[in-house]
Amino acid sequence: MSLLTDPLFLIAAALAVLYLLRFAAAAASWPKTAVKTLSVALLAAIALRAGAPLSLSLGLMLGALGDFCLSRPGRGMFLAGMAGFAAGHLAYLALFLGLGAGAPPLLPALALLLVVGAAVLWIAPRAEGMVAPVRGYIVVIAAMTLAALGLPGAPRLVFGALVFVASDFVLALLLFVLAPGRGARAAAFLVWALYWPAQALILAGGLLP
Numbered sequence: 001m002s003l004l005t006d007p008l009f010l011i012a013a014a015l016a017v018l019y020l021l022r023f024a025a026a027a028a029s030w031p032k033t034a035v036k037t038l039s040v041a042l043l044a045a046i047a048l049r050a051g052a053p054l055s056l057s058l059g060l061m062l063g064a065l066g067d068f069c070l071s072r073p074g075r076g077m078f079l080a081g082m083a084g085f086a087a088g089h090l091a092y093l094a095l096f097l098g099l100g101a102g103a104p105p106l107l108p109a110l111a112l113l114l115v116v117g118a119a120v121l122w123i124a125p126r127a128e129g130m131v132a133p134v135r136g137y138i139v140v141i142a143a144m145t146l147a148a149l150g151l152p153g154a155p156r157l158v159f160g161a162l163v164f165v166a167s168d169f170v171l172a173l174l175l176f177v178l179a180p181g182r183g184a185r186a187a188a189f190l191v192w193a194l195y196w197p198a199q200a201l202i203l204a205g206g207l208l209p
Contacts, residue, residue, distance in 0.1 A: 003046070003204055012042035016196040025188040033071040039196060040064040043203045055095035056206035062088035063199055079133060086137050089144040095206060096147040096157065104149035112149070115165065116142045119172060126176040134172075141168060156205030160198045167194035 003009045016039040023032040044060035062084050069081030119138050127134040141164070148161035174187040
């Protein structure tokens with residue numbers, strides 16, 4: 001069955017659109033948490049139902065956990081959410097290595113490392129009291145994405161990983177750099193417009209690289 005005709009995927013996509021239109025820039029609430037978390041949890045359910053590699057299902061489940069935590073207020077929940085996503089990236093790293101990821105092409109790898117360097121040196125120091133965990137997270141997502149770049153013949157996985165990095169970069173700007181206002185509101189929409197498709201692409205690529 002194609003994802004585009006899978007009822008679970010269509011429900012997940014509808015929830016993702018609802019989140020974008022109604023909740024992306026809204027204050028924390030339990031409806032926001034439910035919609036955000038379920039839109040990715042259903043992707044994990046699809047992977048489990050299809051008998052996908054455990055690392056793919058685990059990565060999506062940890063992403064849903066991260067979404068739950070990040071949607072709740074408080075520094076502790078933020079750190080828990082970041083840890084959940086870091087663990088999810090490690091699961092994706094295992095997936096990519098299992099699919100035969102090798103050395104990434106030089107130019108894309110250098111471009112990625114420039115972005116990573118900017119995040120480590122410019123954005124992370126603005127995360128007051130959380131510089132070390134933010135930098136640790138950056139290292140983990142960089143490792144995952146470098147592995148994706150080294151995948152042979154898996155464009156969905158490569159593009160999904162790159163879009164995930166773009167989403168996280170915009171999120172970091174939103175959290176630690178941008179002042180409240182129209183720019184921050186636009187960034188909140190952009191984060192979700194990149195993030196959920198990234199998870200969907202990784203699901204699609206993991207089911208059919």
